[in-house]
Amino acid sequence: MKLSKTLIVAAILTTITGQTALAQERKSVAYIAPSLDIDYWQWVAHGVQQKAEELGMDYVEYTSENSPAKQMDNARVAVTRGVDAIVIGPVSSTSTPPFLNYLEQQGIPVAFAGIGPQPGLTNFTSAVTANNYETGIAQGTYTCELAKERGGNQVGMLSLPQDRENAQKYLAGAREAFEANGCELVQILETKGLTINEAVTQANDLLTANPDIKAIYGMYDQAGTGAAKVLETRGLVGEIGITVADGSPTTIQLMKDGAIQGIFFQEAVGQGIDATEQVWKALKGEETTQNLALVMPLVTADEIDSDKAKAVVARVFPQN
Amino acid sequence: MNTEAQSISRALNIGPSILGTYRTEIAIAIAIVVLMLGVGAFIPAALSAGNFANILQAAAPLVIMSLGVLLVVLTGGIDLSVGSVFSLTGMVTALIMSWGWGSVPSAAAGLGVGLIFGSINGLLVTAVGLAPFVVTLITYAVAGSLAFIVTNGRSMGIGAPDFWLLNSGQLIPGIANYVLFCVAFAALLELALRKMTFGRWFYAVGSSANAAHLLGVPVKRTRFSAYVFSSLMASFAGLLTVSYILNAESTAGASLMLQAIAAVVIGGASLFGGTGSAIGAVLGALMITVIQNGVNLIGINSFWQGSVTGIAILIAVLIDRFSHK
Structure with missing residues (x-):
């Protein structure tokens, strides 16, 4: 009887100790x-x-x-x-x-x-970031390519606030790409509120001041949506190219609709x-x-439904 | 000859009367024209028809929101909740649309946001007697928070295929709805404020609530209706914006509250109540938009827009002050 009591107590103690150890390990x-x-x-x-x-x-x-x-x-x-x-x-x-x-x-x-x-x-321990400078170069190169395909070399930019280090790196890379590829960055407008509405206003102003722009570099997702809206309103979809960084369901849909030509996805x-x-x-x-x-991988309109693109998008935003 | 003399006399009488009534507004209108010409000197496209359309489109939500804020300011109050109500309206409208409801019920639900928050503001100010600043600061926080909660912070696209008509359709052929709404609301409000008894109650309450009460003006009801109107206008402005960009964002109205108050002040309203006009609020909103447009067109860093707007407010207030001496 005494032995069985001892065994029960021992079992309970073992269980409690084990659970505590498990809790400590979690x-x-x-x-x-x-x-x-x-x-x-x-x-x-x-x-x-x-x-x-x-x-x-x-x-x-x-x-x-x-x-x-x-x-x-x-x-x-x-x-x-x-x-x-x-x-x-x-x-x-x-x-x-x-x-x-x-x-x-x-x-x-x-x-x-x-x-x-x-x-x-x-x-x-670790800094997991986007390579903004290299992305700037890649996006700048692609944006310039779009401008040239459309018969010009002037590009405009809807930028993140330039007091941010990542925005400065994007811009440095883009400038380098524009210079190397023979494109002229005619105007940069920086966002304050990161809203689509602000991007619409800025894209309108960008095109009013610079009617010869043939491609727009969107440094953040809302910029792409805003620029696409403006092109749609002005009947210029496809005539002016749009590239955008970040990516979202909204910009993916706009790319499928032909309003945006390329998205550099930030994962x-x-x-x-x-x-x-x-x-x-x-x-x-x-x-x-x-x-x-x-x-930041580039996905273009013609490959958005590919398995490769789906794998990229899965690391960009939640799929459910 | 006699008739001609009479008509000239009438014209001479009307002229000074309009000049006297709308002195501030005329000064702002001139300032807007000068600003636009100044920008046009650098960027000729600033004076193009396309750019005028851009300015009107960009100004429309602010114009409508400013008309609502004006009524509250006329009564000597303040409404800090309009930006959050603007955002929440968009989110609620988009959310309900995503459940498969059509444009009209979704928009009605969006306007319901304005009605609810306006009523809360009005009741807390009039029935409970809390300070308008405190009350609308609370509803600013609550509505702003709800704008994130309703969709877990996610921006939402607009599904209804006909919703764009609210902003860009043409109830009157040749005139986009956003222009029509701005003109109609401004004209009706100006008419009510100048020519109708209940319109004058807002001035009376703002000038002296006690005196207005003694004269039989329903002070509480007037104040209550001002807050409801303000929130409804903010909601409508939110709907218009969502209809334009076909997307709702939780932060969409964040910068609009201060702009709307600034527009009303630029337009000649006193934050102490009792003075101001719908035309002035419209012109104030236009001036802010023209400044933003000009800064973008010229390529000045957009961070300067706040400073330029601040200086514009200072100039407007100084003009108003000296013109009344």
Whole structure:
């Protein structure tokens, strides 16, 4: 009787200890988004969550509402909550040094997704970003090609705000491509609100001031949608080429309709997946890659229904 | 000869009367013309018919929203919720359309957003007695948040094939609907404010609510109707924009609230209430749009638009102040 009691207690203790060990082994990852008011960061979040589920990690999400102070608060809250790893889309590259210093002290691996840390910093696990400069060159080359096919060499650009490092890299690459291919970048208009409505107004103004433009370089998704709307209104669909970076269901449909000729897809979901994989490896003590600059693949109208394009799109936005 | 003299006399009487009533508005109209000519000197296409159409299209939502905000400002209040109501209207309309409902019920649901938020604003200001700034700050936050919640933050395309007609169709042949709506709303509001008793109540409430009450003006009802009208106009502006770009975005109205208030102030309205006109609000909205258009056409960094708009407001306020001395 005494023996059986001892065995039962031992069994219970073993079960409890085992469950505690399992609970301790189950890791968690926090995703800190700069804001969740634009689709892109929601898609990165989807990638982080998807990979976390696949790896058996718990997932928690914070938004910094574009405030570096809130971003820092989120890091402290995540640490207090006991997360094991962090994936972040920072508010800006320059906001990252204190954030990284704090998390380094806490021994928490950090991976960046979408926007990288301030250049020169090394105290992070991985930075999974788009290769904006190379994409700028590729998109610039393709945009110039479209302009020439349409009998001109003038191109216009609807740009992200040029105070962003990624926008500067896109522009540097595009300028290089235009110069190398004999195209003239006649005007750049920078967005403030990242809305389609603003892009419509700017595309209209771009074409009014520069009627000889033969192709438009859209540096962000809404720019492509806005430019396409303007061409449709002016009866110029196909007569002026449009290329766009990022990609979304809206711009894919516009490409199928013939209003947009090429999309350079930024793999938002893929960045979330890869960043989560990197912090997971760090937690396991495996080798990580500190700089993962993902190429933004071009998909053109004639190949949008191919298997290759579908694989690309699956890493851009959630498919359900 | 006698008849001629009488008609000249009448003209002389009417002339100064119009000049006196619309002094600020005429000054703004002249400023807009000067601005456009100035931009046209650099970019001749700025004075083309196509660019005028661009400006009108870009200005239409702001014009309509400004007319609503004007009524609130006339009563001495403020409406900070219009941008969020604008966004939420678009999202609700697109969402309901995605469920297979047609354009009319979806648009009606969108306008329902304006009706609900306007009523909440009006009730909290009049029945509860909360400050308009606080009330509309709350509804600004709530409506802005709901604009994300209803579709989980995703922008939505418009499915109904006939919805574009609301903005770009022609109820009167030769005149696009967005122009017609702007002109009709502005004319009706100006007429009501100048010529109708209930229109004058808004000025009376804004000038002195106590005095208006003693004179028998239904102060609370007047204020309530101003907030409802303001939200409905914001909703309608949202519908018009969605109809134009056939896409609804959660942040679409984010910048419009301040622009609408700026348009009303540029147009000669006082934030203390009691002064302003529908024509002034229209011209204020046009001026902001012309500035944005000009800055883009000339190729000035768009970040300067805020500074230029701020200076325009300052000039307008100074003109108004000195012209009344």
